Every structure is written in C-alpha cells, then in structure tokens.
Amino acid sequence: MDNFVFYNPAKIIFGKDQEKTAGEWIRKYDGHKVLLHYGGGSIKKNGVYDTIIASLKANDLPFVELSGVVPNPRYSLIQEGIALCKREGVDFILAVGGGSVIDSAKGIAAGVLLNEDEDLWEDYYMFKRGPEKALPLGTVLTIPATGSESSRSSVVTNEATHFKRSMAADCMIPKFSIINPKTHYSLPPYQIACGCADILAHLMERYFTPTENVDFTDRMLEASMKTVINYAPLAIKYPTDYNIRAEIAWVGTIAHNGLLNTGRLGDWASHDLEHELGAIYDIYHGEGLAITFPAWMKYVYKQNPKRFVQFAQRVWDVEFSAEQEERIILEGIHRLERFFTELGLPIRCSQLHIDHSRFREMAQKIMVNRDHEGEFMKLYEEDCYQIYCLSE
Amino acid sequence: MDNFVFYNPAKIIFGKDQEKTAGEWIRKYDGHKVLLHYGGGSIKKNGVYDTIIASLKANDLPFVELSGVVPNPRYSLIQEGIALCKREGVDFILAVGGGSVIDSAKGIAAGVLLNEDEDLWEDYYMFKRGPEKALPLGTVLTIPATGSESSRSSVVTNEATHFKRSMAADCMIPKFSIINPKTHYSLPPYQIACGCADILAHLMERYFTPTENVDFTDRMLEASMKTVINYAPLAIKYPTDYNIRAEIAWVGTIAHNGLLNTGRLGDWASHDLEHELGAIYDIYHGEGLAITFPAWMKYVYKQNPKRFVQFAQRVWDVEFSAEQEERIILEGIHRLERFFTELGLPIRCSQLHIDHSRFREMAQKIMVNRDHEGEFMKLYEEDCYQIYCLSE
Numbered sequence: 001m002d003n004f005v006f007y008n009p010a011k012i013i014f015g016k017d018q019e020k021t022a023g024e025w026i027r028k029y030d031g032h033k034v035l036l037h038y039g040g041g042s043i044k045k046n047g048v049y050d051t052i053i054a055s056l057k058a059n060d061l062p063f064v065e066l067s068g069v070v071p072n073p074r075y076s077l078i079q080e081g082i083a084l085c086k087r088e089g090v091d092f093i094l095a096v097g098g099g100s101v102i103d104s105a106k107g108i109a110a111g112v113l114l115n116e117d118e119d120l121w122e123d124y125y126m127f128k129r130g131p132e133k134a135l136p137l138g139t140v141l142t143i144p145a146t147g148s149e150s151s152r153s154s155v156v157t158n159e160a161t162h163f164k165r166s167m168a169a170d171c172m173i174p175k176f177s178i179i180n181p182k183t184h185y186s187l188p189p190y191q192i193a194c195g196c197a198d199i200l201a202h203l204m205e206r207y208f209t210p211t212e213n214v215d216f217t218d219r220m221l222e223a224s225m226k227t228v229i230n231y232a233p234l235a236i237k238y239p240t241d242y243n244i245r246a247e248i249a250w251v252g253t254i255a256h257n258g259l260l261n262t263g264r265l266g267d268w269a270s271h272d273l274e275h276e277l278g279a280i281y282d283i284y285h286g287e288g289l290a291i292t293f294p295a296w297m298k299y300v301y302k303q304n305p306k307r308f309v310q311f312a313q314r315v316w317d318v319e320f321s322a323e324q325e326e327r328i329i330l331e332g333i334h335r336l337e338r339f340f341t342e343l344g345l346p347i348r349c350s351q352l353h354i355d356h357s358r359f360r361e362m363a364q365k366i367m368v369n370r371d372h373e374g375e376f377m378k379l380y381e382e383d384c385y386q387i388y389c390l391s392e
Numbered sequence: 393m394d395n396f397v398f399y400n401p402a403k404i405i406f407g408k409d410q411e412k413t414a415g416e417w418i419r420k421y422d423g424h425k426v427l428l429h430y431g432g433g434s435i436k437k438n439g440v441y442d443t444i445i446a447s448l449k450a451n452d453l454p455f456v457e458l459s460g461v462v463p464n465p466r467y468s469l470i471q472e473g474i475a476l477c478k479r480e481g482v483d484f485i486l487a488v489g490g491g492s493v494i495d496s497a498k499g500i501a502a503g504v505l506l507n508e509d510e511d512l513w514e515d516y517y518m519f520k521r522g523p524e525k526a527l528p529l530g531t532v533l534t535i536p537a538t539g540s541e542s543s544r545s546s547v548v549t550n551e552a553t554h555f556k557r558s559m560a561a562d563c564m565i566p567k568f569s570i571i572n573p574k575t576h577y578s579l580p581p582y583q584i585a586c587g588c589a590d591i592l593a594h595l596m597e598r599y600f601t602p603t604e605n606v607d608f609t610d611r612m613l614e615a616s617m618k619t620v621i622n623y624a625p626l627a628i629k630y631p632t633d634y635n636i637r638a639e640i641a642w643v644g645t646i647a648h649n650g651l652l653n654t655g656r657l658g659d660w661a662s663h664d665l666e667h668e669l670g671a672i673y674d675i676y677h678g679e680g681l682a683i684t685f686p687a688w689m690k691y692v693y694k695q696n697p698k699r700f701v702q703f704a705q706r707v708w709d710v711e712f713s714a715e716q717e718e719r720i721i722l723e724g725i726h727r728l729e730r731f732f733t734e735l736g737l738p739i740r741c742s743q744l745h746i747d748h749s750r751f752r753e754m755a756q757k758i759m760v761n762r763d764h765e766g767e768f769m770k771l772y773e774e775d776c777y778q779i780y781c782l783s784e
Contacts, residue, residue: 001638003407008400014655015395213635216619216643223611230607243605246393250655251608259651263406263642 001213001263008257010150011176014250016242018178019051019140022094023059029136029175031092034063035085037105038096039070046186048142052096064088069097071285072278073104075121075158081108082120085135095139095174098195099146099155099285102139106154106172109134121158126369130169139177144184144249145195145286147202147256149177157279163365164279179253181245189236193343194286196232196248200225200339201289202255205271208300208307208376211264221260222314227251229315232343269374270296273387276362281354290345291352295391297333303377305329349392359388393605393655400649402542403568406642408634410570411443411532414486415451421528421567423484426455427477429497430488431462438578440534444488456480461489463677464670465496467513467550473500474512477527487531487566490587491538491547491677494531498546498564501526513550518761522561531569536576536641537587537678539594539648541569549671555757556671571645573637581628585735586678588624588640592617593681594647597663600692600699600768603656613652614706619643621707624735661766662688665779668754673746682737683744687783689725695769697721741784751780 013021026034034056043049056063066081084090085108095105110131111120118124124131130152141149148154153168187195207221231247238244254260273296274288301308305325312318312332320328337347346352363385372378379387405413418426426448435441448455458473476482477500487497502523503512510516516523522544533541540546545560579587599613623639630636646652665688666680693700697717704710704724712720729739738744755777758765765771771779 001407001635001642003410005403005405007403011397011399012654013397015393018395213638215622216616216639216646219615219618220612220646223615224608226611227608243393246605246655247608250393254608254612254651259646262404263638 002211002265004262006258006262007170008150008173008259010174010257012150012253013176013178016180016182018180019048019183020055022052022138022140022178023055023061025176025178026056026061026092026094026138027059029092029138031061031136033088033090033092034061035081035088035090035093035108036063036065036096037069037081037093037101037108038065038067039098039101040067042186043096043142046142046183048096048140048183052094052140064090069101069104071100072157072164072282073100075107075125075156075160078104078107078111078120078156082111085112091135093135093137095137096142098141098143099148102141102148102174103146103154103156105137105139106134106148107156109137110154110167110169110172124167125156125158125165126163128165128167130167130172132169132171134169134171137172137174139174141177141179141249142183143187143191143195144179144252145198147199147253149174149179150253150257152258155275162279163368164275177253179249181242181249184245184249185240189239190344191284192235193232193345194284195252196228196235196343197286197290197340197345199248199252199255200228201270201293203228203260204293205268206261206264206266207311208267209264210267210304210375214264217260217262217264218310224251224255224260225315229339236343265375267374267376269379272366272373273384276365277354280358280362281352283352287345287352290340290347291349291391292387294333294337294347295387297336298390299383299387300374300377301329301333308332356389356392359385362388394603394657396654398650398654399562400542400565400651402565402649404542404645405568405570408572408574410572411440411575412447414444414530414532414570415447415453417568417570418448418453418484418486418530419451421484421530423453423528425480425482425484426453427473427480427482427485427500428455428457428488429461429473429485429493429500430457430459431490431493432459434578435488435534438534438575440488440532440575444486444532456482461493461496463492464549464556464674465492467499467517467548467552470496470499470503470512470548474503477504483527485527485529487529488534490533490535491540494533494540494566495538495546495548497529497531498526498540499548501529502546502559502561502564516559517548517550517557518555520557520559522559522564524561524563526561526563529564529566531566533569533571533641534575535579535583535587536571536644537590539591539645541566541571542645542649544650547667554671555760556667569645571641573634573641576637576641577632581631582736583676584627585624585737586676587644588620588627588735589678589682589732589737591640591644591647592620593662593685595620595652596685597660598653598656598658599703600659601656602659602696602767606656609652609654609656610702616643616647616652617707621731628735657767659766659768661771664758664765665776668757669746672750672754673744675744679737679744682732682739683741683783684779686725686729686739687779689728690782691775691779692769693721693725700724741780748781748784751777754780
C-alpha cells in the first residue's frame with residue numbers, strides 16, 4: 001500500500017425532495033449572488049428547474065442563468081460563464097445537471113479567480129494541473145455517472161483544438177451536492193446505460209493498479225462493481241423504482257470521490273483513450289468507455305494475470321478451475337462485454353460507424369504533454385494505436 | 393434506503409513517516425499554541441513522542457502537555473484539560489494515541505468553548521448531544537480501533553457516577569489525522585485483538601439495520617468485515633508486516649467515519665451493553681464487545697432472520713443448504729465466536745470472572761435517559777438483562 005492523503009469535504013445531501021433545500025445550503029455556505037448553470041431543457045421538463053428557482057427566491061438569493069452545457073462540455077461556454085460571473089458579481093455557482101454541467105461549472109469557478117496573466121486552458125487543463133482557488137460551488141445532480149459531484153476534477157473539450165482534457169484541485173470539490181434519485185427517473189434508458197458504464201469504468205480504473213497489497217480497497221471496489229452490475233439492468237427495466245435508482249446514485253458518487261483509490265495508483269488509460277474518441281466523434285462518454293475498456297484489457301492483461309483472475313472470479317463469479325488462468329481472464333472480459341451489450345451499449349467502434357482512419361491521430365494526441373499513458377502497463381503511442389485497432 | 397447527509401472533512405494523512413509532518417499540519421490549520429494530549433509511556437518508548445516534539449519545535453509551535461489518559465478515558469482528566477487550555481491560551485489540540493486519548497481530546501476541545509452556564513457532562517454526554525463549536529483538533533493515531541480519528545463522537549467515563557456515555561458533533565471531527573501503521577508494531581497482541589474486535593463491532597453495528605434496500609452499503613460493510621477477519625489474526629502473527637498493519641489501520645478508520653451507515657439506521661445496543669460493563673468492571677472495550685455481541689445476536693436474530701443468513705453466507709462463507717435457515721444463522725454466530733477466541737479474546741463474562749450479580753443494575757443504567765435501546769430490535773430493561781444473562 002502506498003502512502004496517501006485522503007480528503008473529501010463535499011457534503012452529500014441525499015434523498016427524496018432534497019433539491020428543495022438548495023437555497024438554504026447556499027446561504028449556509030455564505031453565497032449571496034448565484035450563477036445557475038445547467039444544460040438543455042430536461043430540468044425544465046422534470047420540474048427540477050422550478051423547484052430550484054423557488055428555493056433561491058425563498059432564500060432571497062439573486063441569480064443569473066447560463067444554460068446550454070452539452071455532453072463533452074465546451075471550453076467556449078466556460079469562457080462565457082467566467083465573463084458573466086465577473087460582470088454580475090457572482091459569488092456562488094450552483095450547477096444543476098450531470099457531470100458535464102458540473103465540470104463546466106468547475107471550470108468557471110476556477111476561471112473567475114485566475115490572475116490576468118493566467119490562461120485556464122493552456123496553464124491548467126493542458127497540464128492536468130488544478131488552480132489554487134475557485135468560487136464556492138454547489139450541485140444538484142440529475143444524472144448519476146461521472147462522480148463530479150464530489151470529485152476534484154473537471155473534464156472539458158476545447159472545440160477549437162479538438163482536445164478533451166482534465167484538471168483537478170481540492171478547491172474545485174463542491175461544497176455540497178444534492179442527490180435525489182427521483183429526479184433521475186426521467187432519464188432516457190440509453191443515458192442510464194452510459195452513466196452506469198462510466199461508474200463501472202471509474203471503479204475498474206482504480207482496480208487495475210500496479211500497487212500491491214491493497215486488499216481492503218480491492219474488496220471495496222469489488223463491492224461497488226457488483227452493485228453497478230446488479231442494479232444497472234434493473235434501473236433500465238424499472239425506471240421509477242426509488243431503491244434501485246438510489247443504489248446507482250450512491251455508488252456513482254463513491255466510485256469517484258477519492259476513497260477507493262487510497263493507497264493505490266489507478267490506471268486512467270481507458271478514460272484517456274475514450275477522451276480522444278469523444279473529442280473527435282462527439283460520442284457519449286459512457287458508450288466510448290464500453291468500447292475502449294475491453295480493448296485495453298485484452299492488450300494489457302499479461303502484465304499481471306493474477307489481478308485479472310481476481311477480477312473474473314470475485315466480480316464476475318467465473319469458476320473455472322484454477323489451472324485455466326487465461327480462460328478465466330478472457331471469460332471475465334467477455335462477461336464485461338456481455339454486460340455492456342445487455343445495457344444496449346456498443347463494444348466496438350464499428351457499431352458507432354467509426355473506422356480506423358483517425359486511430360493514429362488519436363494515439364498521437366494522447367501523448368501530447370505526457371511521458372506515458374496508464375500505470376498498470378505503461379503505454380506509448382504505438383500501444384494506444386494497437387488498442388484502438390482492437391476496439392475497431 | 394433512508395435520506396441522509398454525509399459529511400466528513402477529516403484529512404487523513406496515511407503512511408510511513410507521516411507523523412513527522414504533525415507540526416506542519418497544525419500550522420496549516422492555523423494553530424499557534426498546542427495542547428499535546430496522550431496516555432502513558434508507550435509513545436515515549438516507541439519514539440513517536442520524540443518525533444512529535446521535534447516536529448512542533450521545528451515549526452515554532454509552543455505547547456503544553458497533558459498525559460495520563462487511560463482506557464475508558466476519565467471525565468476528571470477532561471476537566472483538568474479544559475482548565476489547562478484556558479489558562480495557557482491553547483488554540484489547537486494534538487491527540488497522540490488511540491481512541492481513548494482522542495475521545496478525551498474531543499471532550500477538552502468542546503469543553504473549552506462552552507458558555508459559563510453549560511455543563512459538559514450533564515448537558516452533552518448524558519444526552520448524546522454534541523456542542524456547536526470546539527477547538528480544532530489533530531490526531532496521531534497509534535492504536536487502530538475506535539475510528540475516533542475521523543468520527544464525530546467522544547466516549548467518556550464519569551468515574552464519580554460510573555456512567556460511560558458518548559456525545560457527537562461535526563465540530564469534533566479532527567481537522568487531520570496522521571496514521572502510520574509502523575507505529576502500531578509495538579502494540580501488545582491482546583491490544584491488537586481488542587482493537588480488531590472494536591472495528592468489527594463498528595461494522596456489525598451498521599450491518600444489523602432495520603432499514604431495507606441498502607445493498608451497496610451492505611456490500612461495503614461485508615468487504616470491510618472480510619478485511620478485518622482476514623488480517624486480524626495475521627496482524628498478531630506477523631506484528632511488523634507493514635502491509636498487514638496498513639489493512640487493519642485503514643479499515644478501522646473507514647469503519648467509523650460515517651460512510652458505511654449512510655442511508656441506514658445502525659444498532660448500537662452491543663456497544664451500549666459493553667459501555668455499562670466497562671463502566672463498572674473497567675475491562676477493555678474490545679474484550680467487552682467480544683462478550684456482548686454474540687449474546688445480543690442470539691437474542692435478536694429472529695427479528696429478521698434473512699439478514700443473519702446473509703451475514704453468515706457472505707461474511708463467514710457458511711454454505712449449508714438454504715432450507716436450514718436457523719442452522720446457517722447459528723453457524724454464522726459460532727464462527728464469529730470462534731474468530732474472537734482465536735484472537736485470544738473472551739466471549740463470556742465468566743472468562744473475565746464477572747458474575748451475574750450486577751446484570752440488573754447495568755440493565756437499569758442503560759435505560760437512563762433512553763426510551764429504548766437498539767434499532768434492529770428495540771430493547772428495554774428486561775431485554776438487556778436477558779442479553780447479559782446470555783453472555784454470562
């Protein structure tokens with residue numbers, strides 16, 4: 001086990017009707033003028049928007065709105081938000097939506113407090129660095145997936161350069177996040193599937209570590225993966241069952257709040273491989289992960305077969321006899337692919353009509369500003385290219 | 393799953409040599425004058441005391457010392473600490489030791505800031521209430537057991553009245569806790585056994601809930617219990633194996649930081665039954681729990697046999713056929729008793745030469761200021777008495 005510092009001060013307010021308390025929490029965290037940041041019209045259709053507006057008004061909180069966040073949130077909207085906050089004297093940001101909205105809000109929160117000579121994109125996102133300070137941020141999570149509601153990180157696409165990059169810092173951890181699983185009922189099934197793939201990916205990226213002697217966090221990760229695997233199909237089948245949605249929502253937050261990678265190095269290659277796919281083809285993050293993760297697994301498993309055996313046995317209940325190591329491993333990966341397929345997700349690029357023509361370009365872009373990619377097995381441009389080929 | 397708020401801002405600094413940074417962290421949390429609070433001589437023998445003193449001096453932090461905390465920490469020492477802090481203008485408390493030292497420090501931290509008309513014991517401990525504010529507190533954990541290093545609570549014995557009571561509040565969560573498993577090497581085996589029993593009890597108390605549909609936290613609890621069950625005997629057998637100690641230390645903190653009871657009601661009857669034993673007979677908390685927990689289980693399992701079946705199957709790998717429900721349950725409890733016995737702990741009062749003469753008195757004291765005891769099954773005086781009889 002490696003040395004670590006674990007710190008996550010996000011206050012999670014979880015359960016039925018909790019979004020009604022948004023204004024009170026902003027007051028408790030000393031907000032006076034709010035930027036209400038959200039995506040398209042879904043929060044207006046499901047009533048969350050009206051509830052939040054009522055809560056802000058009931059707490060005498062003036063606010064300005066910035067909507068229009070899209071999946072793979074755009075850097076240009078962040079720039080717009082920064083200018084708006086400065087002009088309006090905003091001192092608290094409330095993000096209402098999924099990970100894209102929250103990531104966009106984090107970019108704005110950090111950007112508002114930068115010095116004149118700092119450039120948010122070039123100085124921070126491009127180097128995975130986080131700034132020292134940010135405006136306080138609260139969230140109302142309406143899509144369980146990215147874990148951004150309690151994470152340190154923000155992932156954004158610069159549409160001018162087609163780079164999708166992340167930055168992370170403690171100052172961007174939300175002060176509070178409100179999670180009401182009932183507000184997730186109206187999500188389309190495909191979006192639930194994508195969200196569950198993202199949650200499972202966050203867990204697997206922590207699981208496939210080069211660090212040894214991490215049994216406790218292994219078991220916590222296995223517990224979390226089993227929860228996603230059991231409840232994701234049920235969430236699609238029974239969209240208005242509160243307890244099913246609650247399981248998915250809570251595991252989604254814990255998957256990415258820092259706890260499950262304590263003392264161990266993660267491997268984020270599958271996420272970064274997906275980021276390049278998403279930057280060029282603008283696919284959903286979760287569907288991209290269902291494609292890149294199995295391909296990555298097939299390329300790297302020989303690096304540490306025992307870990308892949310444990311994954312197959314403890315997570316997927318593969319019970320072939322112990323001598324058949326490779327069969328156990330491949331069956332584990334097969335069951336992962338079968339799980340994604342049952343959720344209705346693609347597991348190959350071709351299913352999204354993406355061919356190999358830009359694989360080399362994507363492999364090159366991954367290596368920009370990086371010595372290597374991944375930790376379970378260190379990857380370079382050619383490795384990434386080969387993994388994309390396996391995903392074709 | 394119930395609605396919940398989860399908030400734990402304790403910063404955990406975990407790993408080799410981390411105690412050297414204590415002074416730096418106090419500085420970061422704006423401490424200027426420190427109360428160094430500890431127990432007996434063990435931290436002087438294992439070198440931790442010297443390391444801390446050097447760190448305080450290197451960071452120009454003046455300090456006063458208060459030692460003498462004993463297991464089942466005494467309210468009288470807390471009163472002494474409060475007076476000392478007020479006299480010396482202390483603005484930060486550093487607790488170096490196990491749960492008793494940290495619980496004592498929390499009492500002092502809260503007591504220093506009370507108003508003149510408030511009484512720490514009568515107004516707070518006796519009613520399980522926590523105060524609004526407390527001095528900032530840091531810890532260096534030298535005994536993994538109570539989870540007090542990141543919990544909201546403090547358990548203290550009032551030697552004048554023989555009451556052992558707890559209070560809890562967010563303001564008593566330590567700002568930081570330093571955990572170096574190497575500093576646990578020198579603990580006597582029996583103390584490790586007691587600590588592991590306490591950790592397992594914290595997990596079981598969350599596990600045996602009356603709340604339904606809590607599968608994710610069930611699985612996380614099972615993962616944590618398996619870790620304790622696997623590593624506790626190894627920690628005794630191989631006292632200087634870092635990775636074994638690290639597993640125990642980290643699960644000990646997570647067991648009690650609030651995460652694993654999110655959305656579910658716990659049942660603290662076994663702990664409270666032990667508190668009365670400890671208040672009268674001054675036994676170790678962990679050995680008391682090894683006695684009260686199996687007795688409690690035998691008394692309550694018919695309340696919800698399915699939960700006890702899951703405990704036996706998932707935690708203890710009991711694989712009898714499904715029809716034999718009672719046999720499965722009793723085997724699970726038996727394996728728990730066998731585990732305690734293997735650690736060298738008593739599982740009956742008679743092993744500590746405690747007879748039934750004061751069972752009635754203890755059962756009466758539990759009900760003072762309480763409507764009922766426990767939540768999995770609501771207990772009253774006669775129930776508590778019967779459980780003590782089962783533990784004889």
